[in-house]
Amino acid sequence: MATPLAAACCATVHTDALQDCEQQLPAAVVDRVAATFKALADPTRVRILYNLSNRELCVCDLAHVLQMTQSAVSHQLGYLRALRLVTNRREGNTVYYRHDDVHTLGLLQMAIDHATHTCPEASTGE
Amino acid sequence: MATPLAAACCATVHTDALQDCEQQLPAAVVDRVAATFKALADPTRVRILYNLSNRELCVCDLAHVLQMTQSAVSHQLGYLRALRLVTNRREGNTVYYRHDDVHTLGLLQMAIDHATHTCPEASTGE
C-alpha cells in the first residue's frame, strides 16, 4: 500500500493512489475552469449577472440597483465582457447589457438555489 | 420607459427595468455564492478537488501528484477544510483527505465537463 519513492515532500507515497491519479486534467482545462469560477467569485459580479438573468439593463440601471458607482459597475462589465459572459448593445447614449453564456448562468443559478435553500433567510428580497 | 430619477450615477433610469429588479438576492446568499465560487476559482484547488473526487489521498500524495510543496498543498487543504469542502482522517502520521460537499463537487464537474468539451485537447491526460 505504501511504498518508498522519491517524492516532492516525503519519502512514502501510496503508489496505488497515484495510479488512480495518473489521468490528470490538461492544464488548459484547469485554467479555464478556474477562470470560469473566478468570474463568479465576487459579490458584485454575482449580483450583476443575477440581475442580467432577468432582463437587459443599462449601466446606469445596474449602478442604481447595486448602489454602486458607474465606474465600478462599468469596470466589472468590461471584465465580464472580456470573458464573453455578457454582450452589450448601444442605443444612442445608453449601452444595454445582457447575459451571453448559458453555461455560466446555469452554474450561477445552481449555486444560488443551493445557497438560498441553505441560508436561514430563504426568500426575503433585498 | 425612461424616467428622470435621483440615481447613483445618471439622471435617467428605466423604471420598468428597476421594477423587475426589486427582488434582489439577500446579501447573505450573494456572499455565500461568491465564497463558494471563490473556493473553485484557483487552479491548485481545482486540481486538489478533482483528485479527491476519485479517492482519498494524503497530503504527501497530493503534493506529489500536483508537483507542489507540502506547505502549499497543506495551506490550500486548510482553506478547503475551513469551508467544509473536504474532511480529513488521521491514520498514524499521515492525514487522508476526501471531499465532503456533493454540491460543490457537482459544480466543479459541471464546469470541467463543459471546459473539456470546449477545449481543443479533449481527453489527453496530464
Add this chain to the structure above:
DNA sequence: CTCCTATATGAACAAATGCTCATATATAGT
C-alpha cells in the same frame, strides 16, 4: 461647432491571495 449625458478606461491604492520559508505540532519508533 459647443455643451451635455452615458459609458469606458487608465492610474493609483488598499485589501486579499497564493506561494515560500521557517517552525510548530503530532504520532511512531527506538
Add this chain to the structure above:
DNA sequence: ACTATATATGAGCATTTGTTCATATAGGAG
C-alpha cells in the same frame, strides 16, 4: 527520554483584485 516523519501554521512577500478618482470617448441636442 530522543529522533524521525508527516502535517499544520505563522510571517513575509510578490502578485492580483476591486474600488475610487480623474479623464477620455461617443452620441444627442442646441
